[in-house]
Amino acid sequence: MGRKGWTWRQLEASLPENQMKSIFKAFDTNGDGKLSRKELKVCLKKFGMSFxxxxxxxxxxxxxxxxxxxIGEDEIKELIKYASKWGIIVTP
Incomplete structure (x- = not known):
């Protein structure tokens, strides 16, 4: 699934953890296996998040x-936990 296939409405719903990981990993534009602040910002903007x-x-x-x-592979789980503060519910 490409980035263009996701909507904020889908993210507001409960998501399986592996789907959430794939969404954030899709925004790793340089392919280094980590999300920079810029990459995360682009992801959040794409889904209509303010600020x-x-x-x-x-x-x-x-x-x-x-x-x-x-945010590296080993920190993705913490990002998923933190996303709940944005109203994103991730299920195991």
């Missing part, structure tokens, strides 16, 4: 355990 830049910055500050300024 996407601020939310991306805040999410990375909150989630980035290793301090590299990115």
């Amino acid at each position: 996407a830049g601020f939310r991306a910055w805040h999410a990375i500050r909150h989630i980035d355990a290793n301090g590299d300024g990115m």
Whole structure:
């Protein structure tokens, strides 16, 4: 599924964890396996989130355990937990 196939309405619904992971991974535009603040901002803007830049910055500050300024594979679960603050419900 390409990025153009998702809508904010779909994200507001309950999503399986693996689908949420694939959505965020699809926005890894440089293919390094991590989401930068810019990539996360683009993702959030695509889905109509207000203050996407601020939310991306805040999410990375909150989630980035290793301090590299990115959300890596090992931090995706924390991003999913944090997404619930945005009204996104992720099911196992």
